[in-house]
Amino acid sequence: MRALRLGLTGMVVALLAACGGHGEPAEAPRPALVVHPGGGAQAALSAYAGEIRARQESPLSFRIGGNLVRREVSAGDTVRQGQLLAVLDPGDQALQAQAAQAQLAAAEADLTRARGDLARYSKLVDQQLISRSAYDAQLAAFKAAEGQAQAARAQANVARNQAAYTQLRAPRDGVIASRQAEAGQVVGAGQTIYTLAADSGRDVVIALPENRIREFRLGRPVLVELWNAPGERLPGTIREISAAADPQTRTFAAKVNLPGDAAKAVELGQSARVYVADTGPQAELRVPLSAVQRDANGRTAVWVVDPRTHQAKSRSVTLGRYGDVDVPVLNGVAASDWIVAAGGHLLREGQAVAPVDGNNRPVMQAVAATKPE
CATH class of the missing domain: 2.40.420.20 (conserved putative lor/sdh protein from methanococcus maripaludis s2 fold)
Incomplete structure (x- = not known):
């Protein structure tokens, strides 16, 4: 029995030794x-729909009212500073200018006569041949004639200007963006005839939501992608942000400036997207x-x-x-x-x-x- 117990003990020891020779199995990931x-x-850019507009858009109108007899240009035409754009019927203004010129001629004739009379009265009063009061009366008549002549001269200049106002000319180089009147139409003073898009630069006009308006600042860089050129993004910066929201849409109008090279690649009225990198909590x-x-x-x-x-x-x-x-x-x-x-x-x-x-x-x-x- 003792030999049997010793044999079993040896087998157990051998088994334990054999088990101890292998490490624990590696843990699976x-x-x-x-x-x-x-x-x-890596945040996505926010995109805002926009439209290419001229940096300076001027509504052009006549300073006086009248019958529009001739249009010299149409929408889309390129114009130069001083170029004739439209003409009103000059009949009435020409007659007023002639009347004012005639009144000026009469006033200047009266002034010439009063100046001669004053010279003669001055000699007579020095020789004590007339009274001092008579000389003073003639001096007053001369000053009155001088004032009448000045008034007539100013009135003639106004009439001449009014006659020139029958011609509408371009104030600067640019492109006619739109036309709002036709030949034969009677227009009033200040009524828009054309809208001139100046060549001074191009902007992209976008609308910013009021819940994110505080995230934007002037000079912030953005990217502009034209609708007809997907994937091509032009550099730009925010140039202007409206101080008040639009009462209907509750959005703030903003203008994105395009530098010279980028501005040459766009056309007025084109659709565009403006991409702005998010800087808010999102x-x-x-x-x-x-x-x-x-x-x-x-x-x-x-x-x-x-x-x-x-x-x-x-x-x-x-x-x-x-x-x-x-x-x-x-x-x-x-x-x-x-x-x-x-x-x-x-x-x-x-x-x-x-x-x-x-x-x-x-x-x-x-x-x-x-x-x-």
């Missing part, structure tokens, strides 16, 4: 749903609420997967105000990091994971582990 933090540098790095954990020290943290080793590492972060499904990360992670979005409470520091996306597909290529020397 735990599948982990990973995502990139949303927003930040542009912050954000992670799902399920990714937020507590580390060993009780601090707020997230699990970050090393793309080279596929190991999960806890990283302390500073969070902003919690949302319904995610939370902004103020610091601690970058937009390129892979964050464990679910199951973080089951991980431990340095644990190997198998990163997958929402469709259970691998998102990172495996990297062979380096063997220790």
Whole structure:
């Protein structure tokens, strides 16, 4: 019996020794749903519909009313400064100018006579042949004639200007953007005949929503994409923002300046999109609420997967105000990091994971582990 017990003991020892020669089986990587933090540098650009407009658009009109007898240009024509655009019937203004010129001639004749009489009266009073009061009366008559002549001269100039106002000329170089009157139409003073788009530059006019107006400032860089040239984006800057919202649409009108080279590539009235990089809360790095954990020290943290080793590492972060499904990360992670979005409470520091996306597909290529020397 003693020999039997010794034999059994030896077998047990041998079995234990044999088991002790093999290490514990390696732990399989735990599948982990990973995502990139949303927003930040990878946030989508906000797009706003716009229209190409001239930087200076001037409504052109006659200073006087009358019958429009001739149009010299039409919409789309290029004009030069001083070029004749339209003509009113000059009949009445020509007659008024002639009448004013005749009144000026009569007033100047009276002034010439009064000047001669004053010269003679001056000699007579010096010789004491007339009284001083008679000379003073003649001096007053001369000043009155002089004033009449000045008034007639001013009236003749006004009449001459009125006659010139029957011709509408371009105040600067540009393009006729629109026409609002036809030949034969009786127009009033100040009624728009043409709209002139000056050659001084081109803007893109957009409307900004009132809930984001504080995110925009003058000089902010943007990108402009023409509707007929998709994919080609021109540089621009915000040049002007309206101080008040439109009472109907509740949006703020803004103008985007296009530099010289970009302005040459656009035409008036073209449709465009203006892309602006988000800078508000939607542009912050954000992670799902399920990714937020507590580390060993009780601090707020997230699990970050090393793309080279596929190991999960806890990283302390500073969070902003919690949302319904995610939370902004103020610091601690970058937009390129892979964050464990679910199951973080089951991980431990340095644990190997198998990163997958929402469709259970691998998102990172495996990297062979380096063997220790």
